[in-house]
Amino acid sequence: MELKLPPLAETGETLTGAEIAIRCLQEEGVEFVFGYPGGAVLFIYDALFKQKKVKHILVRHEQGALHAADGYARATGRPGVALVTSGPGVTNAVTGIATAYMDSIPMVVVTGQVPTRAIGEDAFQECDTVGITRPCVKHNFLVKDVNELAITMKKAFHIATTGRPGPVLVDIPKDVSQQSARFHYPEKISLRSYSPVVKGHGGQIKKAMQLLLEAKRPMIYVGGGAILGEASHEVTELVRLLDYPCTNTLMGLGAFPASDKRFVGMLGMHGTVEANMAMQNCDVLLAVGARFDDRVIGNPAHFAAGSAGRKIVHIDVDPSSISKRVRVDVPIVGHVKDVLAELIALLRASKEKPDAAALAAWWDQIGSWRAKDCLKYDRNAKIIKPQFVIEKLWEVTKGDAYVTSDVGQHQMWAAQFYRFEKPRRWINSGGLGTMGVGLPYAMGVKLAFPKADVACVTGEASVQMCIQELSTCKQYHLPVKLVNLNNRYMGMVRQWQEFFHGNRYSESYMDALPDFVKLAEAYGHVGMRVEKPGDVEGALREAFSLKDRLVFLDIITDQTENVFPMVPGGKGMSEMILSEDL
Amino acid sequence: MRHILSILVENEAGALSRVAGLFSARGYNIESLTVAPTEDATMSRMTIVTTGSDEIVEQITKQLNKLVDVVKVVDLSEGRHIERELMLVKVRAAGKDREEMKRTADIFRGRIIDVTDKSYTIELTGTTDKLDAFLEALDKGAILETVRTGVSGIGRGEWVLKA
Numbered sequence: 001m002e003l004k005l006p007p008l009a010e011t012g013e014t015l016t017g018a019e020i021a022i023r024c025l026q027e028e029g030v031e032f033v034f035g036y037p038g039g040a041v042l043f044i045y046d047a048l049f050k051q052k053k054v055k056h057i058l059v060r061h062e063q064g065a066l067h068a069a070d071g072y073a074r075a076t077g078r079p080g081v082a083l084v085t086s087g088p089g090v091t092n093a094v095t096g097i098a099t100a101y102m103d104s105i106p107m108v109v110v111t112g113q114v115p116t117r118a119i120g121e122d123a124f125q126e127c128d129t130v131g132i133t134r135p136c137v138k139h140n141f142l143v144k145d146v147n148e149l150a151i152t153m154k155k156a157f158h159i160a161t162t163g164r165p166g167p168v169l170v171d172i173p174k175d176v177s178q179q180s181a182r183f184h185y186p187e188k189i190s191l192r193s194y195s196p197v198v199k200g201h202g203g204q205i206k207k208a209m210q211l212l213l214e215a216k217r218p219m220i221y222v223g224g225g226a227i228l229g230e231a232s233h234e235v236t237e238l239v240r241l242l243d244y245p246c247t248n249t250l251m252g253l254g255a256f257p258a259s260d261k262r263f264v265g266m267l268g269m270h271g272t273v274e275a276n277m278a279m280q281n282c283d284v285l286l287a288v289g290a291r292f293d294d295r296v297i298g299n300p301a302h303f304a305a306g307s308a309g310r311k312i313v314h315i316d317v318d319p320s321s322i323s324k325r326v327r328v329d330v331p332i333v334g335h336v337k338d339v340l341a342e343l344i345a346l347l348r349a350s351k352e353k354p355d356a357a358a359l360a361a362w363w364d365q366i367g368s369w370r371a372k373d374c375l376k377y378d379r380n381a382k383i384i385k386p387q388f389v390i391e392k393l394w395e396v397t398k399g400d401a402y403v404t405s406d407v408g409q410h411q412m413w414a415a416q417f418y419r420f421e422k423p424r425r426w427i428n429s430g431g432l433g434t435m436g437v438g439l440p441y442a443m444g445v446k447l448a449f450p451k452a453d454v455a456c457v458t459g460e461a462s463v464q465m466c467i468q469e470l471s472t473c474k475q476y477h478l479p480v481k482l483v484n485l486n487n488r489y490m491g492m493v494r495q496w497q498e499f500f501h502g503n504r505y506s507e508s509y510m511d512a513l514p515d516f517v518k519l520a521e522a523y524g525h526v527g528m529r530v531e532k533p534g535d536v537e538g539a540l541r542e543a544f545s546l547k548d549r550l551v552f553l554d555i556i557t558d559q560t561e562n563v564f565p566m567v568p569g570g571k572g573m574s575e576m577i578l579s580e581d582l
Numbered sequence: 583m584r585h586i587l588s589i590l591v592e593n594e595a596g597a598l599s600r601v602a603g604l605f606s607a608r609g610y611n612i613e614s615l616t617v618a619p620t621e622d623a624t625m626s627r628m629t630i631v632t633t634g635s636d637e638i639v640e641q642i643t644k645q646l647n648k649l650v651d652v653v654k655v656v657d658l659s660e661g662r663h664i665e666r667e668l669m670l671v672k673v674r675a676a677g678k679d680r681e682e683m684k685r686t687a688d689i690f691r692g693r694i695i696d697v698t699d700k701s702y703t704i705e706l707t708g709t710t711d712k713l714d715a716f717l718e719a720l721d722k723g724a725i726l727e728t729v730r731t732g733v734s735g736i737g738r739g740e741w742v743l744k745a
């Protein structure tokens with residue numbers, strides 16, 4: 001393989017494929033590329049080396065690159081960009097791509113491929129990247145002609161960021177990155193086969209308004225689509241205008257402020273009694289950027305049976321999300337932000353007002369569900385309760401931190417107890433439920449917002465799945481705070497085994513755990529162990545006061561604690577197990 | 583219910599696997615699938631026969647439309663349409679059965695397109711039902727080989743499927 005590069009060229013001139021790839025990133029205003037080099041991307045890394053605009057973040061494992069880019073995208077709303085080599089680089093990246101895909105996160109993933117003439121010959125580090133990733137990307141491309149590279153990159157960014165967002169992958173064979181072409185980056189692009197609907201149907205929006213005004217027991221259910229669609233402002237305005245109860249999904253936390261009295265908490269498998277009961281018993285439901293998934297409404301048959309004659313309005317940018325698991329009465333396809341703005345305008349102009357008496361009775365009913373205080377836990381415990389740690393984290397960070405999490409009980413406690421006020425503050429893997437995302441997510445967020453407090457709420461099992469990124473944090477000075485709720489169990493697995501498998505804790509005990517304090521220190525960071533409830537707040541304060549250090553707080557928590565309420569899989573939303581039931 | 587979906591896709595490498603992959607990943611049925619270029623060289627047309635409730639077919643259509651390479655999807659079975667399938671059957675045709683075989687082929691407007699002294703190869707076009715009926719009319723033991731193209735469909739009248 002010849003390694004000589006043609007001289008770097010000016011705009012509009014002839015560039016190599018590698019240079020074109022990087023120039024496209026510059027044109028898109030990409031700040032960071034998260035990646036890991038290898039044979040198939042050597043030319044691209046060379047082009048990266050010769051410029052300053054796009055900063056490369058060298059991770060320690062490709063999965064970390066994808067998650068970090070994903071975290072950056074979740075926190076900023078801008079597309080995350082990752083760069084990996086062919087073969088194992090790609091297969092390592094797949095978990096990260098699938099994670100982003102399930103939560104509709106805009107990303108552009110550039111992968112190296114073996115030279116075009118070697119494709120299909122089982123070449124060294126060859127894999128069918130387009131084939132392997134096809135089911136977990138919004139779209140992907142194999143670029144066989146360097147003249148097509150710039151336009152393909154444009155398409156990739158366009159597709160990733162419009163409509164229902166998602167990851168798009170561009171596979172670049174090594175010879176294509178080496179060959180030259182004239183560089184032209186189109187300003188705009190239109191694809192005949194891709195034109196997402198953006199404007200909601202006026203007549204449908206009117207129908208929605210009518211239904212909302214006729215409601216006796218209304219409910220507003222807001223999912224991650226409201227955050228992706230930047231519609232928090234409109235959601236908040238609508239809920240306050242109507243004075244209707246509002247719930248957020250795990251992915252929608254922060255879309256409506258948790259401090260508002262109309263917020264009934266998160267719904268779903270670990271949702272509050274008031275949120276789940278209101279969902280089940282409402283007569284008019286407005287769903288905004290949500291998809292009625294199994295962790296939210298449980299069994300759709302039970303949900304349908306809930307309130308006879310319940311009417312559902314569903315606003316979503318993706319038509320395939322509508323009437324997928326639950327049939328809806330008024331589907332509205334469009335940008336949630338714009339549709340809500342129209343709906344608000346109609347409501348303001350309407351002479352009709354909601355039925356005040358019915359609404360008061362409904363709020364009384366909700367008040368009685370609230371009175372169950374379903375998130376209560378033992379505040380006088382001698383052992384550290386995980387819920388208590390999250391409450392303290394909220395206090396210490398004044399409710400204004402970016403909180404990333406991994407997957408498990410700690411994730412649910414963070415979601416329940418860190419009362420999110422703003423969108424894009426809660427960064428977690430809801431759809432795929434990928435353990436290991438927490439630390440790389442925190443990296444992506446910290447790079448985007450260096451001054452903000454960034455906490456990663458994790459578990460001793462999850463954190464070990466991408467622990468190597470502590471080294472990346474050292475290299476790039478990313479002083480995030482890890483809050484490890486160390487219960488020496490894969491707690492969520494243990495909880496299911498306790499409830500549904502006769503306490504047979506099959507392989508869910510975390511044995512031979514590392515000394516996390518020493519581990520943090522070995523990576524050049526600060527480690528602290530916290531074993532008493534009385535020390536939690538002080539440790540958190542100290543951690544956040546160490547502005548320029550990554551701190552790993554290893555917090556030894558109650559091993560037996562469970563997440564309540566819980567709707568067992570396959571059940572209806574009102575069939576919750578509460579802490580007092582056990 | 584049986585549905586016939588007509589799909590215009592970009593003539594890109596991988597478009598077929600995206601469509602086929604969607605069906606397998608989401609557990610939808612494919613009874614038959616045909617694909618070939620159209621008068622516009624940048625596009626191919628697929629005809630997929632699938633079965634499912636109205637809800638499922640609505641989801642299939644939405645999911646297909648979501649694929650970036652898919653330009654247009656219509657459910658032909660929603661309107662007046664014509665469907666055809668081509669079948670080639672090699673049958674045993676020796677001795678006293680030889681004449682009978684020819685007669686049966688004639689009744690179904692089949693054409694014998696290849697002959698040996700022991701066999702016929704019959705070409706038959708029609709709806710899936712007609713082809714099935716022909717096979718049923720034959721003695722099972724007489725059928726040596728069958729190959730079917732799967733259904734192609736087109737709307738009736740002046741209506742055309744365009745990008």
Ligand SMILES: Cc1ncc(C[n+]2csc(CCOP(=O)(O)OP(=O)(O)O)c2C)c(N)n1
Binds near residue numbers: 434436460462463487
């Ligand atoms: C990559 C991956 N593997 C397995 C699982 C299944 N799983 C879900 S939660 C969990 C346990 C997590 O344990 P830990 O990180 O200690 O969190 P805890 O539940 O104890 O708070 C497991 C194994 C998963 N979500 N992701």
Ligand SMILES: [Mg+2]
Binds near residue numbers: 408486491
């Ligand atoms: Mg644990």
